[in-house]
Amino acid sequence: MTNTISIESELKKSYLEYSLSVIIGRAIPDVRDGLKPVHRRIMFAQHDLGNSYNRAYKKSARVVGDVIGKYHPHGDSAVYDALVRMAQDFSMRDPLVDGQGNFGSIDGDAAAAMRYTEVRMARLASEFLADIDKNTVDFRPNYDNTLQEPVVLPTKVPNLLLNGTAGIAVGMATNIPPHNLGELIGGTIHLLDNPGCTIADLMGFIKGPDFPTGATIFGGQGLVDAYTSGRGSIKIRGVMEVEEKKGNRQSIVVREIPYAVNKSTLVEKIAQLVNDKRIEGITDLRDESDRNGIRIVMDLKRGSIPDIIINQLYKFTPLETSFGINMMAVVKNRPMLLNIKEVLSYFLDHRREVIIRRTKFDLDKAEKRVHILEGLRIAVDNIDEVVKIIRASASAVEAKANLMERFELSEIQAQAILDMRLQRLTGLEREKLMEEYAELLKRIEYFKSILENEDVLKGVIRDELMEVDKTYTTPRKSELLRHDLDSIDIEDLIADDEAVITLSRRGYIKRTPLTNYQAQRRGGKGISGVQTSDGDFIQNFMLTTNHKWLLLFTNFGKMFKIKAHQVPEGSRYAKGAHIANLLPLDKDEHIATAMSLQDMSSERFFLFVTKRGMIKRSPMDLYQNCRTTGLKAVNLKEGDELMGVQEVNPDADCILATRNGTAIRFNIRDARPMGRVTAGVKGISLRGDDEVVSAVTTSDGERFELLTVSEGGFGKRTHIEQYRIQSRGGKGILNMRLTDKTGSVIGACLVNDTDDIILLTSGNKIIRMKVEEISLTRGRATQGVRLVRMDEDVNVAGFDLVMDPTETEEEDTED
Structure with missing residues (x-):
């Protein structure tokens, strides 16, 4: 009669046996000698061969053959890989095998075949096998019951912590970092003499891990957790230094890298980041490492700030890594999570x-x-x-x-x-x-x-x-630092200086220090500005500081959010980098306007204005979480585009100025707050092909004058009392009298006598002047005065306000 077996119970039983076999027999080390079976068998096989540190080397193939033929019923490649790692001084804190030949490199190069390399036990390994012939440990039959192998080695060395280990079993894993032998023995002797000591006492001797590749360890609370509970995480940073070179240039040199980081892969990662312009300021990258140590050299551009680049390297490359400590070991044939005192106690036992x-x-x-x-x-x-x-x-x-x-x-x-x-x-x-x-x-x-x-x-x-x-x-x-790693914000290393952000119609953007532009007298020709290609001109021109958020709104109604210092810096003459390097824009999509903010809260509001006269007021906090792919800021009707966005006070008045010289003034409260994905309400009724070019509010303190600028280089400064308050959605009143000489209106802003303005022409000339030099008109319907002389076929492309200038005035100059 056939016996019936439950498949569920059989599977549970078989899988449990399998998992225990993997845990005990392969992946998790014994707490006593800190070795997995394959490493223990490699050392015992060499002991049998008499392959000690004071004897001649033997072929690796000879050792591997003895291991798999006598004790380890697995493949030769697995045994050789383990043997190779035991000989690598960048993998083991204190190697247990003395290798002769090619045993791989920190660049990830594979070792030579076992028939070419030679090995013998390192001198330290003799302490693992001392007195093994004196019945110090138990032996068990090998896999075919023809020989005896040790269950554990009678080691004098606390190897579980000395060389550490890593292994993945079934349902559990271990990851123990290497330590310094002297510190371990100091802690062990202290525990021997003071069995009731605390983990804090032991940490007075055992400072923390000690990796064979050096680097800096930040052993704060994560290390305390690991030594106390068996689990914790520490941060490791490579060691970099700045070298001074001729010509007032500098280089960053990497001297040490984190444990288990592939140096070749690290260099490739740095090169990729430089090519992608995620790290800027590096002109050359070389790996000058040799047998004397690691040396990765990065030459810097003149004027670059090394600290900024160093912190970018820590942020974007494996030069800063985390090491998750998990002190799992086999204790009396059972896997256990141990704290550091328990590990040393079992070793002493x-x-x-x-x-x-x-x-x-x-x-x-x-x-x-x-x-x-x-x-x-x-x-x-x-x-x-x-x-x-x-x-x-x-x-x-x-x-x-x-x-x-x-x-x-x-x-x-x-x-x-x-x-x-x-x-x-x-x-x-x-x-x-x-x-x-x-x-x-x-x-x-x-x-x-x-x-x-x-x-x-x-x-x-x-x-x-x-x-x-x-x-x-x-x-x-x-080097061990007994505190957690506080991430250094790159902004802390960047001065919060004023800067000019320029963005051309074709999408070239740059950031230039405001000090590059000096004040001039009204009517001057200006100084050379951005070098753009034919048919291109500067469309967005704004003032900000390096630490502020730069909000970029596209004509399609999307918003992108980056820090101002993330915009590549360029000289006054530079073309800049294309916006596509910073933002994922669609076809025919371009930046309609830009603004800068320090923070965004629900008490603050955006005012969206479209070219067809639609407006929308929305709380800023709705736009706080902006993805790198952008955020839908406003719904647009067919044929309409977003003209501009600005921050508004609900108690302020808004003035919309159009290209054909009309304007309307209404109270912001006429536009109730609305959600993020809405179209808004009508702000002004336009005639014909007219469109809105500017939207200004009266919340700018004492700025009670409206400056309107035309493309022909004319400007008109008028007190806002000349603009009566109307209902939202009306046709407005005349703002500026336009002629062929003045051209169309390009924009308007509120000013006072203490301000400066910067004008940018389509010929890429920049002029800065004081507002007080522009006459205040008595009437509203005038063409104003000439602000800048321009060559034929050249227009004013943009302008912006400089509040409370401090620069000294210069005479007219022309570059």
């Missing part, structure tokens, strides 16, 4: 067991030798009678029996007498025999004291640890 078992082994051996020496001493003292008994015996068996009977000897003692050479009868040999006997008695007394007295046992453990410390400890490689 292991050392106690090893020393006790070794002592019992040595005691037993010494007592057996003393037993034999006691028999030999009897024989030497009665040598004539012994010889007589032996000569009278018919056989060796009879001689042994006669000796045992005559002198009350054991069989072992009697056999030793029969095996004794005649040279032992000399006076010198007899003296040596007695010295050996006396020495053994002392050793037996010492061994018994270790087994009987806990203080003596601790002394042995302490002495052995101190000897390891004296022989193998090396200076710390990683």
Whole structure:
């Protein structure tokens, strides 16, 4: 009859067995020696081969063959990969294998084939296998029951923390960073002497991880959490320094990189960021690393700020990484999450067991030798009678029996007498025999004291640890800072200076310090500005500061939000970078207007104005969360485009100025607050092909005059009392009398006598003048005065206001 088995229970049972096999037998190290089975088998196989640090190297293939043939029932590539890593000084804090040949590089280069490389155990590895032949650890059958392999190595080194480990099992993982041997032994001895010490006490000795590649560790609360609970996260930063070069130039040099970072990949990442202009200011990138250490050199443009570029490198590249600590280890065949005190306690327990078992082994051996020496001493003292008994015996068996009977000897003692050479009868040999006997008695007394007295046992453990410390400890490689990493805002390194943002019709944008433009007298020709291509001209021209948000609104009604300092800086003559490098614009989409803000709250409002006279007032907080792909700011009717956006006070009045010289003034409260994705209400009724060119509000303090500028270079300054308040949606009144000489209106703004204005022509000339030099007109319907002289076919393309200028006035200049 066939037995019925539940598939559910069978799957649970089989998968549990599989997971335990992976956890115990492959992925998670033993807490005692800090080794996974493959590493333990590699070291034991080399011990069997006699491949110690003071012997000649052996082919790696020989070692791998012994490991997979005797102990490790897996593929040779897995064993060789583990062997290679044990020899890499950039992977292991203290390598356990001494390799000869190509064992890979920090650039990710693979090691040479195992038939080409040679290995032997590192000197430190001898401390892992010391006394293994003295019954210090248990052995178990290998996979085919033909040989015995150790369950654990009798190591004198706290290797779980020394070299760390990483492994992914079934349902759990481990990730333990490497540490400094001297610090570990200091903490271990402190715990040995003070079993009740706290983790904080241990952290006085064990400062934190110590990576083979150096770098700087920020061991704040994350490190405390890791050492206290077994889990935590730390930040690691590469080490960079600034070198001064000839010609007032500088270079950034990377000296150390975070643990497990591929150097070649890091260099490629930096190059990509430079090419994509996400990091600006680097003119050349070279990897000058050699056998003496890492050296990645980045030459900087003259005038670049190294601190800004360094922090960009930390932000965008693996030069700053996180290391998640997860101290999972196998304890008595069970995976456990351990804190640092538990890890060291289990190691000390292991050392106690090893020393006790070794002592019992040595005691037993010494007592057996003393037993034999006691028999030999009897024989030497009665040598004539012994010889007589032996000569009278018919056989060796009879001689042994006669000796045992005559002198009350054991069989072992009697056999030793029969095996004794005649040279032992000399006076010198007899003296040596007695010295050996006396020495053994002392050793037996010492061994018994270790087994009987806990203080003596601790002394042995302490002495052995101190000897390891004296022989193998090396200076710390990683600098440890006992605080969390506070991310440095790049803005903290950028002065909040005033700047001019210019954006051409074809989409070229740049940022120029305001100090590049000096005040001139009215009527001057101006100084050279942006060098644009034929048919292009500056469309947006605004003043801001480097720390403010730059809000870019497109003609399609979308909003983009970036910091002003993210706009590439250019000289007064530079063309700038294309806006497509900063924003994802659609076909035929361009920036309609730009504005800058420090913060956005629900108490503040945007006023949206379209070319067809529609307006919309919306709270700013609706636009706070702007994605990199942009945000829909306003719904537009077919054929309409967004003309401009500005911040408004609900108590203020709004004046809309049109291209054909009309204007309307109404109170902002006539436009009720609306949601983000709405079209708004009518602000002015336009005639024919007229369109809105400017929208200004009266909330600018004492600025009670409206300055209207035409494309022909004329300007008209009129007191706003000349514009009566009307109902929203009306046709408005005459604002400026236009002629062929004045051309159409390009915009308007509120000003007072203390202001300056900057004009930009389509011929790329820039002129700055004081508002007080522009005559205040008595009437409203006038053409105004000439502001700038221009060549034929050149128009005023844009202008902006400079409030409370501080620059000194210069005479007319022309570049």
